Amino acid sequence: MTEPHACTDPVRGELVGRGEEMSRLTAVLEEARSGRGAAVFVSGEPGVGKTRFAAEVIAGARAAGMLAVRGCPGTVDGAVPYRPLVEALLALARTGRLPAPGEPGGHGRVLARLLGGNGGIGGGGGTGAVRTRSSVVPPLTAAEAILRTIAGAGGRRGFLLVLDDLHEADPGTLAVVDYLVDQLAAVPVVLLATTVPVRGTGHGAVAALAARAHRTLALAPLAPADVRRMASDELRAGRGEPAPELVRRVTGRAVDECGGLPFAVRELARELATCGAPAATGAPPTVAANVLRRTERLGPDATRLLGVAALFGDAFAVPALACATGRTEEELAPLLRAAAHAFLLVPDPADPELFAFRHALAGRALREGLAPEERTRAARRAVRAMAEGHPGLPGPWCARAAALHAAAGDTEAAVRHYAEAARRATAEGAPDRALALLTTAHGLLSPAVPSEARAAVRERLLDAAVLTGHLAALPADALDLPRDGHGLPAPRRAALHARLARVHALAGRPEEALRHLDLARWLLGGPGGPGDLGGPSGLRDSRDDAEAVAVVELAAAHVEPSRLAPERLRTAATAARRALATALAAELPESAGRALLALGHLTRNTDADTAAQHFTRARTLVPGPAGIPLRIAADGCLARLVLWRDGVAAAVEEVRREALRAGLAPQAHELGLALALDRVRRGESAAARELIRDGEADASHRGLGRAVALWRLADAVRAAHRGRRDELREALERFDPVADAAPGLRAMEFGLARGFCSLLEEDREAAEREFAQALACHAENPATGDFGRYGVALLCGVLAGRAGRRHHDRATAASAAEARWNRPFAGLADAVLLGREGRPDRATAAAGAALRAAAPYPLARHLGLRLVARAAYEDGWGAPAEWAREAEEYFHGAGLPAVAGACRALLRSMGAPVRQRRSGTELVPPGLRRCGITVREFEVARLLAERFGNRDIAGRLHISPRTVEKHVASLLQKTGHPNRAAFASAARELVAGAAP
Numbered sequence: 002m003t004e005p006h007a008c009t010d011p012v013r014g015e016l017v018g019r020g021e022e023m024s025r026l027t028a029v030l031e032e033a034r035s036g037r038g039a040a041v042f043v044s045g046e047p048g049v050g051k052t053r054f055a056a057e058v059i060a061g062a063r064a065a066g067m068l069a070v071r072g073c074p075g076t077v078d079g080a081v082p083y084r085p086l087v088e089a090l091l092a093l094a095r096t097g098r099l100p101a102p103g104e105p106g107g108h109g110r111v112l113a114r115l116l117g118g119n120g121g122i123g124g125g126g127g128t129g130a131v132r133t134r135s136s137v138v139p140p141l142t143a144a145e146a147i148l149r150t151i152a153g154a155g156g157r158r159g160f161l162l163v164l165d166d167l168h169e170a171d172p173g174t175l176a177v178v179d180y181l182v183d184q185l186a187a188v189p190v191v192l193l194a195t196t197v198p199v200r201g202t203g204h205g206a207v208a209a210l211a212a213r214a215h216r217t218l219a220l221a222p223l224a225p226a227d228v229r230r231m232a233s234d235e236l237r238a239g240r241g242e243p244a245p246e247l248v249r250r251v252t253g254r255a256v257d258e259c260g261g262l263p264f265a266v267r268e269l270a271r272e273l274a275t276c277g278a279p280a281a282t283g284a285p286p287t288v289a290a291n292v293l294r295r296t297e298r299l300g301p302d303a304t305r306l307l308g309v310a311a312l313f314g315d316a317f318a319v320p321a322l323a324c325a326t327g328r329t330e331e332e333l334a335p336l337l338r339a340a341a342h343a344f345l346l347v348p349d350p351a352d353p354e355l356f357a358f359r360h361a362l363a364g365r366a367l368r369e370g371l372a373p374e375e376r377t378r379a380a381r382r383a384v385r386a387m388a389e390g391h392p393g394l395p396g397p398w399c400a401r402a403a404a405l406h407a408a409a410g411d412t413e414a415a416v417r418h419y420a421e422a423a424r425r426a427t428a429e430g431a432p433d434r435a436l437a438l439l440t441t442a443h444g445l446l447s448p449a450v451p452s453e454a455r456a457a458v459r460e461r462l463l464d465a466a467v468l469t470g471h472l473a474a475l476p477a478d479a480l481d482l483p484r485d486g487h488g489l490p491a492p493r494r495a496a497l498h499a500r501l502a503r504v505h506a507l508a509g510r511p512e513e514a515l516r517h518l519d520l521a522r523w524l525l526g527g528p529g530g531p532g533d534l535g536g537p538s539g540l541r542d543s544r545d546d547a548e549a550v551a552v553v554e555l556a557a558a559h560v561e562p563s564r565l566a567p568e569r570l571r572t573a574a575t576a577a578r579r580a581l582a583t584a585l586a587a588e589l590p591e592s593a594g595r596a597l598l599a600l601g602h603l604t605r606n607t608d609a610d611t612a613a614q615h616f617t618r619a620r621t622l623v624p625g626p627a628g629i630p631l632r633i634a635a636d637g638c639l640a641r642l643v644l645w646r647d648g649v650a651a652a653v654e655e656v657r658r659e660a661l662r663a664g665l666a667p668q669a670h671e672l673g674l675a676l677a678l679d680r681v682r683r684g685e686s687a688a689a690r691e692l693i694r695d696g697e698a699d700a701s702h703r704g705l706g707r708a709v710a711l712w713r714l715a716d717a718v719r720a721a722h723r724g725r726r727d728e729l730r731e732a733l734e735r736f737d738p739v740a741d742a743a744p745g746l747r748a749m750e751f752g753l754a755r756g757f758c759s760l761l762e763e764d765r766e767a768a769e770r771e772f773a774q775a776l777a778c779h780a781e782n783p784a785t786g787d788f789g790r791y792g793v794a795l796l797c798g799v800l801a802g803r804a805g806r807r808h809h810d811r812a813t814a815a816s817a818a819e820a821r822w823n824r825p826f827a828g829l830a831d832a833v834l835l836g837r838e839g840r841p842d843r844a845t846a847a848a849g850a851a852l853r854a855a856a857p858y859p860l861a862r863h864l865g866l867r868l869v870a871r872a873a874y875e876d877g878w879g880a881p882a883e884w885a886r887e888a889e890e891y892f893h894g895a896g897l898p899a900v901a902g903a904c905r906a907l908l909r910s911m912g913a914p915v916r917q918r919r920s921g922t923e924l925v926p927p928g929l930r931r932c933g934i935t936v937r938e939f940e941v942a943r944l945l946a947e948r949f950g951n952r953d954i955a956g957r958l959h960i961s962p963r964t965v966e967k968h969v970a971s972l973l974q975k976t977g978h979p980n981r982a983a984f985a986s987a988a989r990e991l992v993a994g995a996a997p
Contacts, residue, residue, distance in 0.1 A: 015234060016057045017263075018227030019050070022218050026058050029191055029216060030065060034159040038185035040178075040192045042167075042211040045220035046344045046359075047295070048264035051195040054220060055163050058193060062161040068098070068154055073165035074174075082173045083138075085164045086147060087116060098154040111146040114138050140176035148181060152188040159189040167194040168207050175206050182213050197344065222261035228252050231263060235270035247273060249702050258361040264288070265362060289366035292345070296367065299339045304370060306336060307345065309379040311368035312408050313387070314401040316349075316357040324386030325379050368408075380408035394418070399425065400438055407445060416442050416450050420458055427465070430629035433664035436465035436474065443476050452488055456497070463500040468630055470666030472508050472704035480504065492549035495524035499556035507667065509706020509742025511563035518560045521553045547587035554580035555592060558599040562785055563744050570783045574603040594622040594631045601638055605645075606787065609816035613642055630668075633660050637668050641675045648821035648857040650679050670700060670708045674715055681719045682822055682858045684895075689719050710742040714749060721754040722860060724761035724897045729754060745784040751775035752788030760793070760864065763899040765801075772797060791815060792823030793861075796868060799830040806834050825855035829865045836876035844878035863891040867904055874911055882913040883931075889916070890930050914975060929988075932975045941968040945981060946988045 016023065022043075029039050045051050055071070062069040070092040072085035081087075090112065093099055100109035115138050151160045164170070167178065181192055196207055198219070211217060223231065232251040236243035251269045259265035265288055272285040284292070296304045309326050310317045319337065323330045337356060340346040345363055349355035358364035371379070384405040391398040403418035419442035426435035439462040446455050459479070466475050480501060489497075498521035505514035557576035561569050577600040584592035601615035620635035622628070633656060640652035657672035673696045680689035693716045700708035713736040720728035733754070740746055752775035759768035772794040779788065788794075795812050798804035804812075809830055812818060818827045828851025835844035848869070855862035866884040874881035889904035908915045914933045925939045934942065937958075944954045951965045958965075969981055978984040 016053065017231040017234065018223045019054055019057070019220070022054065022220065023057065023061070025216070025218065026193075027061060030058075030062055030067065030159065030161065033161075033189050033191045034065070034067065034157070036187075036189050038159075038188045038190040038192075039215035040182040040185050040194070040213075041216040041218065042214040043193065043195045043218045043220060044198045044211070045195075046197060046222075046262075048259070048262035048291075049220045049222060050263035051220060052165060053263065055165060055193060055195055059161060059163060062159075062191075065159075067159040067161050068093075068096075068151075069161035069163065071163040071165065074169040074171070082171055083115060083143065083177070085167075085170055085174055086143070086177060089162055089164070090116060090147070090150075093151070093154060099150065100153075108146040108149055111138060111142055112150065115143055115146070140173050141180060143173070144177040144180035147177060148184055148188065148190070152190050155189055157189070159191070161191045161193065163193045163195075165195050167210075168196045172206075175210065178210055179206075182210060182215075186215070223263060223266070224261065225252065225256050228255050228261045228266055231266050232270050235267055236273065245698065246702065258365075259288075259363075260360055262360070264291075265360075284362045284366040284369070288362055289369065292363045292366040293370055295343055296340075296345065299336060299343060303336055303340070304367065305375065306333070307340060308367040308371040308376075309383065310356070311358065311364040312371075312376065312380050312383055312405055314397070314404050315361055315364055316355060316397070316401075318387075318390060319354045319356065321383060321386040321390055324389075325383035327382075376408050377410055380405045384409060403438075403442075407441075412445050412447060413450050413454070416445050416454055416458060419445075420454065420461065423461055423465070427461075428625075428627045430626040430663065432465055432468045432630060433471070436462070436469050436471055439465055440474060440476060443479060456489055456493060460497060460500060463497075463504055467500070467503045467507060467667070469664050470507065470670070470703050470705050470708075472504060473702065475504075475704075490545075491524045492543075492546045495521040496549040496552040498524065499553040502556045502560045506560045506563055507707055508704055509710060509739060511560075511741065511744055514560045514563055518553075518557055521556065525550060525553055544587055547583055548589055548592070551580050551583040551587065551589055551592040551596070554583060555595055555599065558596065558603070562603075565744055565782050567781060567783065569744075570603055570785065574600060577603060590622040591627075591631065594619040594628075594635070597622075598631075598634055598638060602785075605642065606817040607815060609642060609646065609819060612816075613639065616642070629663055630665055633663055633665055634668050637672050641672065644675055644679055645820050648679070650676060653679075666699070666703055667705065667708070670696060670705065670711075674708075674711055677712075677715050678718065681715070681722050682861065684722075684859050686719055686723055690716070693719065706739065707743045710736065710739040710746060713739060714746055714754070717750065717754040718757075721758035721761075724758060724895075724899075726758060726762065729758050744782050745786075747782070748775045748778040748784040749786055749788040751778060752790065752794060756789065757793065760797075760868075761897055761900055763903045765797075768797060769801060787817050787820060787823065791818040791820070792826040793864070795823075796826040796830040796833075796865070799833050800868060800872060804830075806838075809834055821854060822858060822861060825851045825858070825861045825865050827851070828854060829869045832878070833869055833872045833876075836872060836878045841876065841878035844873075844876070848873070848879050859891065860895075863888045864900075867892070867900055867907075870904075870907055874907075882908060882911050885911070886913070886916075886933055887931055890927075914971070929976075934972065934975060938968050938972055938975075941965060942972055942984075942988055945969065945972070946985050948985055 026041065029041055033039065043051055043054060059069045059071060070089040072088035072090075072092075074084050075081065075088075090099065094116075099112060151162055154160060164174070164178065167175070170178075178192070178194065181190075185192060194210075194214075196211065229248060229252040232255065233243060233248045236247055236251065251266065251273060254269055255261060255266040265285075268285040268287045271287075293304055296307055306322075306326055306328070310322050312325070313321060319330050319333060322328075323333055326333070337346060337348075341348055341356070344359055346356045347359050349357065358367075368376070384402055387398060387402050387405065388394065394402050399418055400422040403415045403422060406412075406415035406418060419438050423435040423438040423442070426432070426438060439458060442458045443462050446458060462475070462479060466472055466479075482497070482501075498517040502514045502517035502521065505511075505517060554576045558573050558580060561573035561576060563569075564572070566572070577596050581593055581596035581600065584590070584596055597615040597619035601612035601619070604615075605612040616635045616638040620628075620632045620639075623631050637653070637656045637660065640656045644650050644653050653672050653676055657669055657676065660666075660669040660672060673692055677689045677692040677696065680686075680692065693712055697709055697712035697716075700706075700712055713732065717729055717732035717736050720732045733750070736750070740750065751771045756768045756771035756775065759765075759771060772789065775788050775794065776790065778784070779790065791812050795804060795809065795818075799809060809827075813827050813831070817823065828847055832844045832847040832851065835841075835847055851865065852862055855865060867888040869879070870881040870885040870888070873879035873884065885904045885907045889901050889908070892898075892901040892904065905915050916930070916933050916935055925934055925936060929939060929942065940958055941954060944957060949957070951962045951969070954965045955962045973979070973981065973984055976984060976987075978987060
């Protein structure tokens with residue numbers, strides 16, 4: 002790709018991703034206005050935005066009061082002498098700033114000859130005619146005349162001369178530039194020349210000039226974040242705010258297919274705006290035309306030969322291209338070198354016989370430019386050459402052979418090779434590549450392809466989609482049953498329905514998922530069904546039948562939790578055990594590992610130790626690269642278990658990074674949700690919000706409806722744990738339409754979000770109702786995640802007298818009570834019960850252990866302290882006043898006035914001193930705030946620590962000595978010091994660091 006010669010293109014929108022380069026150019030322009038000119042060479046591959054960058058520099062120069070003109074070589078055949086310079090001078094002539102031919106110095110006459118006559122010179126209106134007579138002007142004469150003219154025209158304001166695409170300029174222009182480079186340092190002129198990175202012998206003069214320039218800048222393709230921003234700007238222009246999905250589509254193609262070149266970003270966005278959607282695979286017409294125009298410059302057969310090379314895919318081998326084109330390798334070598342110098346190809350540094358297209362869009366444009374008959378003939382020759390040169394088609398050659406078969410019209414062979422390439426990619430741990438290959442194969446399916454091959458492609462495509470989470474990338478008809486499905490054996494059809502059930506469950510369509518699951522079971526031997534397998538005990542001898550049973554039961558383990566029934570989790574666990582037994586009996590390690598993961602997930606809340614054993618066993622079943630997805634999934638489950646039990650997130654973060662690198666989006670989302678909730682509990686709301694925002698956007702982009710629901714629920718929990726009722730209401734409004742995408746979330750909504758927020762608003766009655774609603778939802782449709790039943794809801798139940806010792810002990814016997822977040826609440830509930838039982842020492846010890854468990858979670862600690870302080874005071878255990886004061890301090894600082902006020906009321910009821918909340922409280926050191934020291938008392942304490950007497954303190958604070966005496970007495974009582982001297986000694990260091 003390249004930028005068209007758009008020397009007069011207006012500056013459009015904001016320049017994206019060039020902040021550092023613009024800063025450097027701005028500094029050069031400032032130096033020029035001080036009399037120190039410079040020559041600046043800006044290089045970059047075609048399409049990187051050199052012309053747009055130069056336009057921004059011109060706009061900046063003019064805004065600073067400088068004169069600025071621009072010239073470029075043009076697109077006509079043959080280089081017109083001094084063409085860029087003539088264009089720049091004519092632009093200056095239109096402003097009336099060129100000298101007349103008769104003016105002193107003779108430069109007017111030189112310019113008149115350079116411009117082919119005196120039209121437009123001195124008159125300020127004409128444009129003049131460019132004639133070949135300008136070629137007789139000696140370069141040095143022309144250079145000096147131009148230098149004096151532009152230096153004089155700019156004057157003290159300075160002058161900017163931009164020469165675009167200097168690598169295409171004529172020798173005379175290069176000679177003038179050569180002279181200017183040596184002279185500009187003494188005049189207020191900046192020469193800005195744009196060029197490609199010079200390659201080959203044809204650009205030696207430009208390379209020499211660039212080496213002598215005062216400044217050089219290299220423009221690189223845009224980073225993905227800048228591509229996204231530019232795509233959004235282009236889509237927004239004149240049409241309002243674009244949909245995020247459209248921005249993502251343009252960004253994805255621009256990054257993947259052209260490496261972030263701004264020209265391609267712009268054209269892809271414009272195509273979307275014009276046509277409603279960018280072509281799925283083809284290059285935009287403007288990009289294609291540009292590529293073909295550049296290719297035609299390489300020679301008469303270059304377009305056809307490179308088009309044949311593009312049939313091999315994004316890369317090709319020279320021997321195979323020679324065979325496909327009927328040319329020798331020696332004949333092709335000059336063309337390939339020229340194409341590399343033109344930024345169309347990239348040679349493989351490790352193998353001189355391999356080349357790749359620099360950007361996928363260029364290869365597609367060349368491939369589409371071939372005539373159909375030429376494409377078919379060349380593809381047939383190429384596939385024969387590839388098979389001869391690479392027996393067995395190892396590595397990427399299998400996929401390239403598939404593309405050639407498709408181009409040659411051999412659909413069956415193409416599908417077969419794509420399926421084999423996808424199988425290899427899966428075995429190598431590259432599920433994203435497998436999905437792309439299978440998607441291409443699916444697009445070729447037709448009745449001409451045997452039904453067995455069609456079924457295999459559909460099955461593998463659905464498996465890859467479930468593994469990678471790219472549901473939105475599935476072809477439109479991928480979720481439709483094949484028309485010839487009735488011709489497949491019943492077990493095969495059952496497995497297909499099971500795979501469809503998994504996809505619908507991930508997509509957040511539980512009713513559709515359950516419909517397919519029920520059909521799968523019917524086909525395997527349900528009442529009136531055609532099969533008689535029924536499960537492990539009814540297996541036929543066929544391994545394929547056993548595999549079908551394992552697929553169906555594994556799907557049931559994942560989909561049954563979507564059924565609205567109290568027994569759904571038990572049913573799912575039973576299905577997971579059947580899948581495991583079947584897979585082990587039939588020696589299907591991948592299915593066995595997936596069954597173990599499902600079983601561990603379903604039993605974690607009741608038996609965490611057994612769940613950990615399942616996860617550990619699963620990660621060892623499939624060795625080598627093929628087992629990477631299973632190992633990452635198992636490691637993720639184990640890491641989440643550590644986070645759940647111990648509150649340590651490091652392993653979760655590491656495995657999440659591995660999942661992202663491996664393209665396993667569902668695993669990454671599960672781990673990301675665990676991290677987000679952990680950050681919410683740690684009080685890191687901003688970090689949690691960023692995770693939630695990015696996670697929901699990615700899930701929506703991929704079509705993972707279930708994950709979208711979970712992310713929105715997590716956002717509601719985040720708002721609730723901040724006590725922000727308005728934010729919670731907005732989050733729940735967003736969550737409600739998708740809540741049924743993952744049945745079981747209602748219990749978490751009422752327990753983790755609504756009930757918790759009510760507690761932070763001191764609305765105990767509402768919290769009790771919402772916890773009761775959570776339990777009712779759980780009874781009807783058991784939740785797969787904890788909703789406070791074994792933590793804060795348990796503590797509230799004990800405090801309200803609804804839960805006694807038997808209930809508490811039964812609840813804490815479950816593994817869910819071992820969760821680090823639940824342990825503080827469950828432990829404090831135990832302390833309350835022990836206090837009521839008349840065992841204050843044990844109650845105090847239990848509370849201490851609970852508070853130590855709350856170390857990572859300040860909100861859990863202080864909410865627990867606030868909840869149990871009254872019970873501790875009434876039953877005589879713990880340190881209720883100290884706890885209430887600590888909780889009040891925390892909630893006041895967290896901006897939760899209802900709880901802070903309740904803590905102050907509790908302190909008053911205990912007869913404990915209550916801190917006044919006035920401005921300046923934040924200046925009191927935390928240690929003194931916890932003692933209840935007020936702002937005024939702290940002012941006294943500061944002076945007391947300096948050994949001032951009461952009268953001096955009174956004079957400095959403008960209060961009476963009697964008032965000082967009262968404050969000193971209060972300080973001694975609150976801090977427990979026997980006299981003012983002891984307090985002064987202890988407080989000196991504490992108050993010294995406080996702000997005055």
